[in-house]
Every structure is written in C-alpha cells, then in structure tokens.
Amino acid sequence: MTVPSLIEVVLHPERRKANPEPVPVSLRPVFLVGVAAWLVALAVAAVLCARGIIDSTAIWVCLTGALLGAAGYVWSRRPGR
Numbered sequence: 001m002t003v004p005s006l007i008e009v010v011l012h013p014e015r016r017k018a019n020p021e022p023v024p025v026s027l028r029p030v031f032l033v034g035v036a037a038w039l040v041a042l043a044v045a046a047v048l049c050a051r052g053i054i055d056s057t058a059i060w061v062c063l064t065g066a067l068l069g070a071a072g073y074v075w076s077r078r079p080g081r
Contacts, residue, residue, distance in 0.1 A: 027076040035069035038062050 009016050042062035048054045
C-alpha cells in the first residue's frame, strides 16, 4: 500500500480515504475540573486579598472563570450533546 502524495490528494480528492467517524467525548468532567480549579484559585485569591498582598482584580478573574465554566457545564448537558 502506497501513501498518496499531497499533490495527488489535492488534485484528486475522490481517491483519498473517507474520514473516520468522530469519537463521542463527554466534556462534563473537563468543565467540572475547571470549575473546581477556579474555585480553589478564588479561595486563595480571597485569602491573599484579605491579607493585603494582592488587589481584588484576581478575585474577579477567578469568579469569572468559575462562572464561565459553570455555563459551559450547563451547555454540555443540553440534549443532543
């Protein structure tokens, strides 16, 4: 079996093999781990902000990350996903 060259594939796309079927993947665990990481970072940022080491910008960044991850989790639970 020979591998077709790039030029041959571009000039004759009907000769190439069909694409494989996509593998179904659940994104829910990815979103849950992400949200958990943002919540841990939020707790650390809150402690550092309370001690005066950092300003409140880090808290807002962590809160935004957790909320966007939660929105992604809700999106991944939609029917048909």
